[in-house]
Amino acid sequence: MHMQIDFIPIDYDYFDYQGKNYAKVVGRTDEGKKVCLIDTFDPFFWAIFKPKTSDKKIKQIQQKIDRIKVKSASRISRVTNTEIHDKNFLGKPVKAIKIFITNFKDAHAVADEIGFKEIYKRREYDLSYTTKYIIERKLKPLQWHKIEGEALNNSLEFGGVDNSLDVDLVLKVDKISESKKQPKFKPKVLAYDIETDELEIGGGQILMISLVGEKMKKVLTWKKEKTKLNYVEHFEDEADMLEAFIKYIKEYDPDILTGYFSDGFDLPYLRARAEKNRIKLSIGVDNSQPRFSRGRMMTGKIKGIVHIDLLRFIRNAYSQYLQSETLSLNEVSHELLGEKKEEWTHKHSSKIKKHEWEDYFSYNLQDSVLVYKLVEKMWPDLLEFTKIVEEPLFNISRNTMASNAEDYIIHNLEKYDEIAEKRPMHEEIGSRRMKPKYEGAFVFQPKPGLYKDVLFFDFSSMYASVIVTYNLSLSTFSEKKISNSSLAELRDGKAYFTKTPGFFSEMLKDFIDKRRKYKQEYNKNPNNLLKARSNAYKLLANASYGYQGFFGARYYCYEAAAATAYFAKQSIKQAIETFEKNKFKVVYSDTDSIAITLENQNKKQALEVLNKINKKLPGVMELDFEGSFKRGLWVTKRTGEFGAKKKYALIDKEDKIKIRGFETVRRDWCKLARDVQNKILQLILKDGNETEALIYLKKIIKKIKNREITLDQLIIKTQLKKPIEEYKSISPHVTIAKKMKEQNLPVNIGMLIEYYIAEPENHQKTKNGKNKSLVRERAKMMDESGEYDIEYYLNNQIIPAVENIFEVFKVNTKELVEGKNQKKLFEF
DNA sequence: GACTGAACTATACC
DNA sequence: ACGGGTATAGTTCAGTC
Numbered sequence: 049m050h051m052q053i054d055f056i057p058i059d060y061d062y063f064d065y066q067g068k069n070y071a072k073v074v075g076r077t078d079e080g081k082k083v084c085l086i087d088t089f090d091p092f093f094w095a096i097f098k099p100k101t102s103d104k105k106i107k108q109i110q111q112k113i114d115r116i117k118v119k120s121a122s123r124i125s126r127v128t129n130t131e132i133h134d135k136n137f138l139g140k141p142v143k144a145i146k147i148f149i150t151n152f153k154d155a156h157a158v159a160d161e162i163g164f165k166e167i168y169k170r171r172e173y174d175l176s177y178t179t180k181y182i183i184e185r186k187l188k189p190l191q192w193h194k195i196e197g198e199a200l201n202n203s204l205e206f207g208g209v210d211n212s213l214d215v216d217l218v219l220k221v222d223k224i225s226e227s228k229k230q231p232k233f234k235p236k237v238l239a240y241d242i243e244t245d246e247l248e249i250g251g252g253q254i255l256m257i258s259l260v261g262e263k264m265k266k267v268l269t270w271k272k273e274k275t276k277l278n279y280v281e282h283f284e285d286e287a288d289m290l291e292a293f294i295k296y297i298k299e300y301d302p303d304i305l306t307g308y309f310s311d312g313f314d315l316p317y318l319r320a321r322a323e324k325n326r327i328k329l330s331i332g333v334d335n336s337q338p339r340f341s342r343g344r345m346m347t348g349k350i351k352g353i354v355h356i357d358l359l360r361f362i363r364n365a366y367s368q369y370l371q372s373e374t375l376s377l378n379e380v381s382h383e384l385l386g387e388k389k390e391e392w393t394h395k396h397s398s399k400i401k402k403h404e405w406e407d408y409f410s411y412n413l414q415d416s417v418l419v420y421k422l423v424e425k426m427w428p429d430l431l432e433f434t435k436i437v438e439e440p441l442f443n444i445s446r447n448t449m450a451s452n453a454e455d456y457i458i459h460n461l462e463k464y465d466e467i468a469e470k471r472p473m474h475e476e477i478g479s480r481r482m483k484p485k486y487e488g489a490f491v492f493q494p495k496p497g498l499y500k501d502v503l504f505f506d507f508s509s510m511y512a513s514v515i516v517t518y519n520l521s522l523s524t525f526s527e528k529k530i531s532n533s534s535l536a537e538l539r540d541g542k543a544y545f546t547k548t549p550g551f552f553s554e555m556l557k558d559f560i561d562k563r564r565k566y567k568q569e570y571n572k573n574p575n576n577l578l579k580a581r582s583n584a585y586k587l588l589a590n591a592s593y594g595y596q597g598f599f600g601a602r603y604y605c606y607e608a609a610a611a612t613a614y615f616a617k618q619s620i621k622q623a624i625e626t627f628e629k630n631k632f633k634v635v636y637s638d639t640d641s642i643a644i645t646l647e648n649q650n651k652k653q654a655l656e657v658l659n660k661i662n663k664k665l666p667g668v669m670e671l672d673f674e675g676s677f678k679r680g681l682w683v684t685k686r687t688g689e690f691g692a693k694k695k696y697a698l699i700d701k702e703d704k705i706k707i708r709g710f711e712t713v714r715r716d717w718c719k720l721a722r723d724v725q726n727k728i729l730q731l732i733l734k735d736g737n738e739t740e741a742l743i744y745l746k747k748i749i750k751k752i753k754n755r756e757i758t759l760d761q762l763i764i765k766t767q768l769k770k771p772i773e774e775y776k777s778i779s780p781h782v783t784i785a786k787k788m789k790e791q792n793l794p795v796n797i798g799m800l801i802e803y804y805i806a807e808p809e810n811h812q813k814t815k816n817g818k819n820k821s822l823v824r825e826r827a828k829m830m831d832e833s834g835e836y837d838i839e840y841y842l843n844n845q846i847i848p849a850v851e852n853i854f855e856v857f858k859v860n861t862k863e864l865v866e867g868k869n870q871k872k873l874f875e876f
Numbered sequence: 877g878a879c880t881g882a883a884c885t886a887t888a889c890c
Numbered sequence: 891a892c893g894g895g896t897a898t899a900g901t902t903c904a905g906t907c
Binding site: 343344345447448449450451453477481485486487488489490491511590591592593594595596597598599600601609612613638639685686687692693694695709711714716776777778779780822823824844848 | 891892893894895896897898899900901902903
Binding site: 695767 | 885887888889
């Protein structure tokens with residue numbers, strides 16, 4: 049039956065039938081029906097001719113290519129057609145041959161057959177089928193389309209594929225067209241979370257599974273403990289529970305199934321337990337089981353349902369805007385939703401008392417509730433990134449910003465008639481990584497002191513605007529001098545960039561323009577979607593500088609990255625000079641920001657200088673006024689009397705404090721040191737007087753000496769960043785990690801190891817009174833008994849955190865603790 | 877055995 | 891392997907006297 053529908057694509061997949069590739073796209077109609085489209089296009093890749101290859105030679109090679117056949121185990125793939133085209137490659141016009149083949153999977157093998165000496169490069173055989181499909185058929189993810197096609201109903205076409213699909217409609221596509229109307233789409237989201245005794249995947253039974261969606265709240269368990277909680281459903285055993293899990297997913301029919309760290313834990317665990325119970329975890333629309341691809345990170349894919357591991361999206365797209373010290377579900381929920389996980393101390397199920405099970409069920413449910421709410425909150429971002437980058441949601445939710453930027457480029461090359469550059473191979477990556485670091489940003493050496501009336505300025509999206517302004521990219525770069533170009537004097541040579549705009553900076557300019565446009569629209573009409581859109585463009589713009597310097601990038605260009613830093617440095621130094629020429633004192637500057645003090649002039653005069661600077665700035669570069677602060681504090685380094693960079697504290701007129709770099713904002717310092725430093729910074733900044741701060745410090749020192757500090761204030765947390773065996777230097781947190789492992793406690797890479805420093809057993813001291821033993825020998829796990837090491841917490845935590853602050857006021861803190869002033873100290 | 881600088885490590889800034 | 895360079899600072903480690 050021929051029909052037309054309004055359709056929004058959600059999940060992309062493909063299959064082979066009789067040696068040919070077909071796309072299988074699952075999505076919804078405007079009426080909420082689940083539909084699977086079957087569609088196809090003629091797969092192809094490109095071979096680019098060397099310059100000046102004669103037309104005759106080109107014809108000859110075309111004929112040879114036309115005859116290529118490649119045999120693989122399951123099929124014979126051959127070239128079905130060839131076309132000669134005028135295209136661009138890295139911004140230069142080229143003659144290229146478009147090579148159509150029967151099966152896209154054989155593109156690589158066919159490309160290998162094309163080793164003619166007239167062929168310069170072979171390209172686009174390394175793009176995924178789905179990416180190619182989206183580009184060729186213009187069926188863009190999460191955008192509405194009009195689809196015309198033939199409904200398949202118990203058809204024998206494609207080996208009866210429609211019979212095996214759990215959808216409302218299977219449509220063989222004839223025609224795809226853009227929809228003018230783009231009504232709001234709300235996906236059906238289902239969040240899940242499991243609880244187990246063993247952390248090793250499949251190592252023990254799954255005790256319970258929670259499922260939370262719109263009008264769905266369930267905890268499934270085979271535990272028999274009675275409960276008043278009406279969302280708990282009891283099953284005979286683990287197998288029954290798993291069957292119910294499958295059944296409920298089918299019933300709910302979600303577009304998105306989501307968990308937290310579910311790529312690495314929940315989904316593989318479910319799969320493993322299903323296997324143990326000889327159950328097929330057939331949750332895919334074709335009743336297939338989840339599949340796992342193992343790269344550096346495990347990834348779980350479900351056919352027809354987008355599996356989102358929310359942790360990965362948060363890590364890649366959200367984390368830089370979060371204050372949370374870890375990306376744990378608890379902290380992230382607290383920050384974004386103002387809600388927390390429920391209290392539950394993990395213990396083996398055999399040790400859980402009868403009345404405690406209710407808490408455990410409730411805890412399990414709450415985790416899914418939080419994940420559900422977080423996805424709701426982040427949906428605008430997921431949606432906008434998907435619409436802008438044009439890759440499937442599954443990829444968007446896992447991509448790093450650099451790959452999002454790259455995918456955007458790939459999907460937009462057509463406008464420039466560009467053939468895509470290939471992904472670097474292993475050796476290429478190796479040699480890129482061998483390259484020395486290029487010279488980066490400028491950081492101003494501050495003079496320690498407490499300053500009044502500090503104004504901050506910063507360049508908006510500085511590196512992106514530099515790339516656009518100077519046209520810095522792989523396709524515009526030249527080692528040799530060329531006409532009409534700009535020159536960057538790099539550490540190891542000169543780099544020229546043509547002023548004729550290249551596609552990279554054109555696309556980047558689009559990011560900047562759109563960011564500006566949607567930000568303005570948002571300011572006029574604030575809503576989540578516009579905010580997410582303008583933010584997405586900002587993130588993509590900011591990622592593009594790192595992208596060009598990233599060894600894994602298709603459009604990697606070391607010189608462009610180095611030149612970006614070079615030109616940025618020039619601009620900020622000029623801006624600093626201009627402020628200084630106009631009699632303003634510059635107190636600090638880092639990369640794209642400048643801080644000045646007003647002294648004898650006023651803010652209006654400073655803004656006039658800003659105007660002057662902006663008039664002289666080239667291209668799309670722009671310096672903005674960021675904010676005023678009534679006081680700002682810069683301190684010395686611990687070693688030497690220079691001012692420390694990347695460390696300062698500000699206070700504005702509303703007494704709001706902004707702290708950068710200080711121990712206060714570092715998670716590897718104990719809470720006491722951070723809190724004390726924070727308090728002292730506040731006392732000093734509020735009225736510019738150190739006396740009260742000093743009194744406070746003395747009180748704290750006394751408390752430490754009298755052992756009045758509770759242990760939770762003294763926990764030191766350090767992240768374990770690699771396997772224990774790989775550490776060359778055994779620092780305290782590694783020692784603790786070893787101890788934990790010996791006691792069979794879970795130790796994972798990425799974990800924050802917690803410990804405190806205890807009084808040494810034998811009080812051996814060196815001549816100058818320092819503890820003889822290494823710190824790691826005094827490090828204890830939090831539940832190990834012992835008394836905290838007064839000397840360590842004074843000399844290695846509190847004093848280092850406050851010493852440099854008081855030094856600004858010529859107060860010697862060290863003397864407070866030891867030596868002559870000790871008596872005085874206890875008078876407080 | 878005491879001392880010192882280099883190496884290693886974690887974390888922050890932009 | 892899955893953005894970049896710049897910077898601070900602690901602890902350990904290895905070399906020297």
